[in-house]
Amino acid sequence: ASPRFISTALAISADDPLTFVLSSLTDKTIETMGFQEPDPKRARLCAAAAPSQRVEETQKALENLAARAAPGHSAGLGPIIQKQGMRTKRLFAGKEDDTIVLGGACSEVFSGPTFAKILKPALALQQQACESLSRGEACEPICLHTSYGVPAALGGFIAKLKEHLPWQNPGDKWFVNLQVEGATAVWAGVEVMMRLQHAKDPKKTHVAVAEKSYHGPKTTSLGQISQPRWPGAPVAEGQLSYPVPTGSDPDSGDFLKRFDAFLEEHGDRVGVFLFEPQSGSSYAGRPWPKALLQGAVQRVKARGIKVLCDEIMCGLGRHGLGTLFMSKAWQLEPDVVTFGKSISAGPFPLSGIIVKDGADELQAGLVQVHTYAGTSALAMLTATEVLKEVPNWFNHAHKMGELIRTTLELFNDGKFLTVQGMGLLWGGTFVDADPARKLKTLELFKAACQEDGVWPYFVLGGFMLTPPMDVDEADLKLGLERLTSCLKKVKQQLEN
Numbered sequence: 001a002s003p004r005f006i007s008t009a010l011a012i013s014a015d016d017p018l019t020f021v022l023s024s025l026t027d028k029t030i031e032t033m034g035f036q037e038p039d040p041k042r043a044r045l046c047a048a049a050a051p052s053q054r055v056e057e058t059q060k061a062l063e064n065l066a067a068r069a070a071p072g073h074s075a076g077l078g079p080i081i082q083k084q085g086m087r088t089k090r091l092f093a094g095k096e097d098d099t100i101v102l103g104g105a106c107s108e109v110f111s112g113p114t115f116a117k118i119l120k121p122a123l124a125l126q127q128q129a130c131e132s133l134s135r136g137e138a139c140e141p142i143c144l145h146t147s148y149g150v151p152a153a154l155g156g157f158i159a160k161l162k163e164h165l166p167w168q169n170p171g172d173k174w175f176v177n178l179q180v181e182g183a184t185a186v187w188a189g190v191e192v193m194m195r196l197q198h199a200k201d202p203k204k205t206h207v208a209v210a211e212k213s214y215h216g217p218k219t220t221s222l223g224q225i226s227q228p229r230w231p232g233a234p235v236a237e238g239q240l241s242y243p244v245p246t247g248s249d250p251d252s253g254d255f256l257k258r259f260d261a262f263l264e265e266h267g268d269r270v271g272v273f274l275f276e277p278q279s280g281s282s283y284a285g286r287p288w289p290k291a292l293l294q295g296a297v298q299r300v301k302a303r304g305i306k307v308l309c310d311e312i313m314c315g316l317g318r319h320g321l322g323t324l325f326m327s328k329a330w331q332l333e334p335d336v337v338t339f340g341k342s343i344s345a346g347p348f349p350l351s352g353i354i355v356k357d358g359a360d361e362l363q364a365g366l367v368q369v370h371t372y373a374g375t376s377a378l379a380m381l382t383a384t385e386v387l388k389e390v391p392n393w394f395n396h397a398h399k400m401g402e403l404i405r406t407t408l409e410l411f412n413d414g415k416f417l418t419v420q421g422m423g424l425l426w427g428g429t430f431v432d433a434d435p436a437r438k439l440k441t442l443e444l445f446k447a448a449c450q451e452d453g454v455w456p457y458f459v460l461g462g463f464m465l466t467p468p469m470d471v472d473e474a475d476l477k478l479g480l481e482r483l484t485s486c487l488k489k490v491k492q493q494l495e496n
Helices: 003-010 017-023 027-031 052-064 112-134 155-161 182-200 252-271 290-302 375-411 434-450 475-494
Strands: 077-082 087-092 093-102 177-178 208-209 241-242 270-275 306-310 336-339 349-354 417-422 425-430 457-458 460-463
Touching: 027 093, 027 241, 052 077, 052 306, 077 093, 093 475, 155 252, 155 336, 155 375, 177 182, 182 270, 182 306, 208 252, 208 349, 241 252, 252 270, 252 290, 252 336, 349 425, 425 434, 434 475
Parallel strands: 208 241, 208 270, 270 306, 306 336
Antiparallel strands: 077 087, 087 093, 177 349, 336 349, 417 425, 425 460, 457 460
């Protein structure tokens, strides 16, 4: 069989028995057949695609889907037909559309052959389970409930995570709590810290979050500006918003004065401080100035306040500093760190926290535990492979980050656009004091991106770029070329 035969067969519907047979082939069998994995630098959209019937059914079903848009108003976004790296074929406004997805909000860590490699252990377990179950035999479970055990794959994951702990001297009292997505991971971290605080100082009842921050859906999660859970409901209490550095601060002294004033007023009742070393959508990828963040963390700790670093977005080496966690690279020594997003590659949701110490003081399990919190063997196996593979791409993340920086720097004039970021987490914010004009600018930019075949992650007032860690340099250059063309068009439209 030739590579062309295999590619053609994989394009057949999943219900076709031939596809099932080919999916069962071992690596050795494929090697014997003479099949060569494609060069990742030449990998492009292949013949395999979602069957047309599935695509048509999903397009129609959007009328009954409420997600990022109201039912029947999908903002043009339709089913994804096929994807190779950032190159994506989809339906947009009911028509086929080829685009380069530069965004995705850190939801993808790998693509192509690397992605396939890290998925193999989970695929093998799932196939073994299916074969055993079809014969009526027992098997290693691929998922279970938290009330009666843990997956056998948990040990390998924690052993690999131990190699990347975010502290210089972690000791042996650290522990992990696992969740399914980022918001509950943050809640779990806060719960642990506040329970430890309450045992020592019951007056410390509040959580400090940045004055503009996102740690999950604004109605049910921490972050500012918070929103009521439903129209007319009161806004959740217990959060205090602290100042963050801005471009208008003439020097670090001005910011630290504002920060110290917050601590002086509220420090006695704050139990936990939440920091994002590099922001996500709130500030479009803007990192803290290193020295200011180190100084702020030291001031907080000096008052006996616990520090939580939320690295759901910037972690997993995406920051480009050569470590898994940004906290370790900058020696922040937080009490707890969150992880999530694509740590299990995306197909298998997984998130969690790593706590430095307190295992002896924590006398009971967490409230923030639910049905599938850390119970997927498929997620554990895949996350273990991600932790093995991702350090190989730390240098690449830094290199590609420099490419993004030098490309976008041409537009970083502070009048039309401000650009910020590092590694493979960047963003741009349109500059305009008039909210209506800023909204118009973003609408023009979205239209230009759709027309030119490039798709960043659009956020309030701007956009973010979050390519996979193994992003192909040629594809990234092409995507940035299209993106800068869109920025030029919008700038000219506004000037005319």
